[in-house]
Amino acid sequence: MSAPAPILYSFRRCPYAMRARLALSASGVPVRVREVVLRDKPAELIAASPKGTVPVLVLAEGGVIGESLDVMRWALAQNDPEHWLQADPAETAALIAQNDGPFKHALDRYKYPGRYAAEGADAGAHRAAGLDLLAGLSARLERQGGQLLGPAPSLADMAIFPFVRQFAATGPDFWAQAAPAPLQAWLDGHARSPRFRAVMAKLPRWQPGDTEPWLA
Numbered sequence: 001m002s003a004p005a006p007i008l009y010s011f012r013r014c015p016y017a018m019r020a021r022l023a024l025s026a027s028g029v030p031v032r033v034r035e036v037v038l039r040d041k042p043a044e045l046i047a048a049s050p051k052g053t054v055p056v057l058v059l060a061e062g063g064v065i066g067e068s069l070d071v072m073r074w075a076l077a078q079n080d081p082e083h084w085l086q087a088d089p090a091e092t093a094a095l096i097a098q099n100d101g102p103f104k105h106a107l108d109r110y111k112y113p114g115r116y117a118a119e120g121a122d123a124g125a126h127r128a129a130g131l132d133l134l135a136g137l138s139a140r141l142e143r144q145g146g147q148l149l150g151p152a153p154s155l156a157d158m159a160i161f162p163f164v165r166q167f168a169a170t171g172p173d174f175w176a177q178a179a180p181a182p183l184q185a186w187l188d189g190h191a192r193s194p195r196f197r198a199v200m201a202k203l204p205r206w207q208p209g210d211t212e213p214w215l216a
């Protein structure tokens with residue numbers, strides 16, 4: 001019998017779950033994954049975290065972490081071999097707040113205009129607003145030597161790139177033609193990394209009674 005391990009409720013394509021998986025993988029902490037379907041969430045997920053979003057990390061000793069950034073910070077507090085936590089905390093928080101706030105707002109309305117039709121969302125205007133914010137990130141990548149807060153990746157890069165990846169994938173031709181080159185290079189580097197590929201492995205949907213696979 002192996003020692004009890006934390007359990008991560010995850011959804012492969014969710015960018016919040018991706019950032020949690022990236023940090024857990026970087027930390028090397030062994031974690032078992034319950035892959036869920038958002039339209040049919042298991043009762044166990046709701047019992048652990050009634051707000052019903054993923055990711056959720058259920059600790060072996062009984063605590064529950066229901067926010068992606070808290071999962072990242074918990075993982076890196078156990079072990080941070082690549083020093084993701086060494087970047088300036090205030091700048092890290094500001095970059096992530098911009099991503100999770102105005103950038104996510106624009107991304108959702110660009111990607112799913114039908115869902116926001118009632119508020120009169122114009123996909124093109126939101127695409128432009130998103131690109132404006134991304135231009136700021138790109139200028140920063142140039143200034144900092146390749147990553148958002150220096151030459152090496154830190155928490156901000158790993159928390160943000162899954163969302164930029166969604167923006168790029170919403171209109172690949174637009175992205176190729178309109179996104180600044182440093183930003184394209186940054187995204188490609190992260191999206192093609194062995195770690196990202198590993199945490200994007202397809203897992204079967206978890207059903208009660210199944211033994212969960214380990215996170216890569």
Ligand SMILES: N[C@@H](CCC(=O)N[C@@H](CS)C(=O)NCC(=O)O)C(=O)O
Pocket residue numbers: 011013014015016017038039052053054055066067068069
């Ligand atoms: N603030 C949360 C947001 C998580 C979130 O919104 N996850 C989405 C999937 S990407 C979700 O679970 N939505 C609930 C649903 O679709 O039912 C976090 O950072 O963990």
